Amino acid sequence: MGPDGDDFEDFYRDDDPRRGSGGRRFGGRPLLVTFAALVPTALAAWVLWQVVGGPGETEPPKVLPAAGGSASTAISEPSSPSPKAESPSSASASPSKSAPAPSKTPPKKTTAPAAGGSGPLRGKVVVIDPGHNPGNFRHTADINRSVNVGNGSKECDTTGTSTNGGYTEAQFTLDVARRLRSILEQQGATVQLTQNGDRAWGPCVTERAAIGNKAHADAVVSVHADGSAAGNRGFHVILPASVQAGAADTRPIVGPSRDLGERIAGNFLKVTGEPPSNYIGKGTALDTRSDLGGLNLSTVPKVFIECGNMRDAQDAGRLTSGAWRQKAAQGISEGIVSFLRG
Template sequence: MSNGSTPPAPRRRLRGTLLVVVAAVAVVGLGGWLVWRSPGAGGEPPRAGGISGHGTGHRPAGEDGGHGSRGSGPGKGQGSLRGKVVVIDPGHNPHNRDHGREIARQVDIGNSRKECDTTGTSTDDGYAEASFTLDVARRARTLLQKAGAKVVFTQDGDRSYGPCVDKRAAIGNRAHADAALSLHADGSAAGNRGFHVILPARVTAGPADTAAIVKPSRRLGERLADRFHAITGSARSNYIGDGTGLDVRSDLGGLNLSTVPKVFLECGNMRDPKDAAQLTDARWRQKAARGITEGITDFLEH
């Protein structure tokens, strides 16, 4: 064993050999990179995330958003109704009962004259239709606004009475609504159960002309009935509409005087104990709002 300070000759030769090998690898690597970057040899490097310039890459999970019960398909998320106007007409008014003379005034609905408004019905234990319609309307407004829609109310409990049925139609017309919905609950006999949607008939008389809205209103009503049934679990009416949940009428000023697609939704029968149990349940009313929102969304997106 040597004890001098000069390294043995073989170690110097090994170090020199390694330096030559490293330099050669660097030159070869640089040359390959230059060839790969050349115009005819493979194009640009891939973009971060794997999404090409034509948008064909996979989106991150959940990017499209969507309604909770419907999955996350395109167009179902927040903002899918951006630019759309929805008018919601909460039927009656909690203060109508204090303004009997005012709401009894007759107004022109085209083919006849009817009362300005009515007090509406109630459950046997006193839950008023006007309170029900406002609650569901406000819940639906929140969901529709989350989807990007502009929501206009005909009344929000902020009027002393009404407005009259002709004014309710006029509010939707002035707003150029893409869809309008009047919310109600029925006051039929016990045993009559389920919801139904009222569609406008063809009426052309006086200030009424529904010719342009009959077909789109039917589509709105059909979508609404389908989604309302699916989300709430409520049956279609067993006493109106022959099992379809759809009814056509020509005696409602809110429909006769509308120039935009519009329907009425009778959410159930307040005088039937089983229906009343649903209508008075806040959790069910939230489902009703979801069904309404999804029905309107289906109509506006197709």
């Protein structure tokens, strides 16, 4: 088949210490002379204390305001390698120079579901599965091992694909997944990601399915982008075929998964303007498959969406646009909402 935490800086305004002086004047010249003699000594001690001791340990640290104006709150988005997902129909890409480097500081782990709000989706659980992981390039032995998907064996995961310019599928999927999570949480849903840039690689396709099952999700969507030949354009949604073999039994979820997939396809087309695939699905934007472990091992309604072809220049121009990725997240969310509300 693309990152979350905010860093805040607090700025303080410190008043210089104000020290007053005063005293009584007692009668008698000897006392006055003695007092006058003490003044230079006390003043010298005070100056030495200011130079050596400073304002004291309890004073807040001073932080200079940002250039050009008053102090402001700074927010940054760390780059984050993310875990991977199964590759439905794209060729694996070798790492490019622009493949993201691992963050120097450990990213905050946020794969646990956030508490649902009070919106129309309150009580609903959605699992979002961002395909692949930028770190997979550095863990080929781990991701290449075979796992059982019920009716056969598959790689634990793949690296995913990338645009000709080096923008990776893993970067794309994580970015869309985070945007999608925000939209759904605003409507009250409890949302969980299978990975959020908090793992060195993975998880395997078997674990990705298990996460949705364990959460008793009302809907699971695996986000991907394809890596087909140039000239092949458009999106398609992958539906689970009826599979009963080994640990796989998709029969109970085939119907609801198709309903979920059709609603996502219709809304994705409407919101993004991306056409249905011209090389898969015969113009329906739907494709049914029995070889994907993420679908075979799911016990809850689940679909994959290939948002476009990263190897086609026209599609790549959209996939690399932040504004278009927001539309992609909106289109997917509207399909999920439609499915959850019946």
